Amino acid sequence: MIDLLYLYIFILAAFVGYEVISRVPVILHTPLMSGSNFVHGVVLVGSMWALAHAETPIQLVLGFLAVLLGAANAAGGYIVTERMLGMFTTKDKKAVEA
Incomplete structure (x- = not known):
């Protein structure tokens, strides 16, 4: 049961991370990553x-x-x-x- 919770959190984090990064303009991507x-x-x-x-x-x-x-x-x-x-x-x- 705990393993499924960790898997759920990982998948949720992957989707949230993708959505956050996909909305960053291209011009700001490098400064954001270096920061x-x-x-x-x-x-x-x-x-x-x-x-x-x-x-x-x-x-x-x-x-x-x-x-x-x-x-x-x-x-x-x-x-x-x-x-x-x-x-x-x-x-x-x-x-x-x-």
Whole structure:
């Protein structure tokens, strides 16, 4: 019964997340995602906690994959942020930095 409740919450969260993100204008998507990089960090910490408490081999594999994908997601978010911030620098500053 508890498993069905978790499945229901997951499906509900997926639908709500899709509806929220689909209504964001394209021009605001990158700033919104770069502003939410802290969420990726929380996901990474949670996946490391889950991996640390894993007992069975399947839990270890899933925990490792969660840490790996969470780290890739967090790193990708920061790369996107750097690229976005690079769009707002002037040409004079780019010449000085190079």
